[in-house]
Amino acid sequence: MLNIILFGPPGSGKGTQATILKAEYGLEHISTGDLLREERAKETPLGLEAQKFMEQGLLVPDSVVIGMIDNKLTERAALVNGFIFDGFPRTVAQAQALDALLIKRGTAIAGVLALQVSDEELLKRLLNRGLTSGRADDRDAEVISKRITVYNDSTIPVLDYYGLSGKSLCVNGEGSIDEISNSLMSAIKSINTTAQI
Ligand code: AMP
Numbered sequence: 001m002l003n004i005i006l007f008g009p010p011g012s013g014k015g016t017q018a019t020i021l022k023a024e025y026g027l028e029h030i031s032t033g034d035l036l037r038e039e040r041a042k043e044t045p046l047g048l049e050a051q052k053f054m055e056q057g058l059l060v061p062d063s064v065v066i067g068m069i070d071n072k073l074t075e076r077a078a079l080v081n082g083f084i085f086d087g088f089p090r091t092v093a094q095a096q097a098l099d100a101l102l103i104k105r106g107t108a109i110a111g112v113l114a115l116q117v118s119d120e121e122l123l124k125r126l127l128n129r130g131l132t133s134g135r136a137d138d139r140d141a142e143v144i145s146k147r148i149t150v151y152n153d154s155t156i157p158v159l160d161y162y163g164l165s166g167k168s169l170c171v172n173g174e175g176s177i178d179e180i181s182n183s184l185m186s187a188i189k190s191i192n193t194t195a196q197i
Pocket of ligand 1: 147
């Protein structure tokens with residue numbers, strides 16, 4: 001299996017690029033943000049609970065998102081070439097849980113591709129996306145700035161966690177969509193295939 005984490009701050013283009021990579025490599029795209037928004041739209045107890053955190057730009061508790069990922073892996077692992085994780089893991093506890101869930105299924109993370117985008121560019125992109133995405137958390141500059149702070153405080157350490165095993169690679173996340181997907185594909189080529197089980 002080829003299991004990749006697409007890593008980066010809110011607005012770095014993870015969703016757009018995951019859609020391209022998913023088609024290129026036949027991977028299943030798992031976005032915890034999308035899964036949570038689906039739950040919220042269906043007004044499930046999980047979705048309504050998650051909403052309280054999402055509208056403030058805070059992280060939904062680890063146990064909730066880890067449970068969702070466990071369910072998805074159970075449903076899909078036997079049917080796909082691998083997974084592309086987008087917006088997950090966002091804490092070191094989530095990364096440790098993901099590793100354990102993959103080991104249990106005889107596989108592992110092959111690489112973490114980290115999109116690099118300046119804070120100034122992120123704010124611009126998110127406010128712009130808020131005009132059309134219908135996402136309340138993309139319309140409020142205060143919530144956006146909270147999400148970027150949470151990313152810097154709780155999520156950046158995930159990169160160090162994977163960096164320890166030499167699995168993370170930085171990719172320039174500024175430029176055209178094609179330029180960025182080409183850089184990501186080169187990075188995937190250079191991922192040590194021995195990391196794949
Ligand atoms: P995203 O679509 O990835 O920007 O996620 C939107 C919101 O969903 C985030 O601001 C969080 O409130 C929540 N969320 C998404 N993924 C996670 C995660 N892995 N851990 C905790 N909260 C998450």
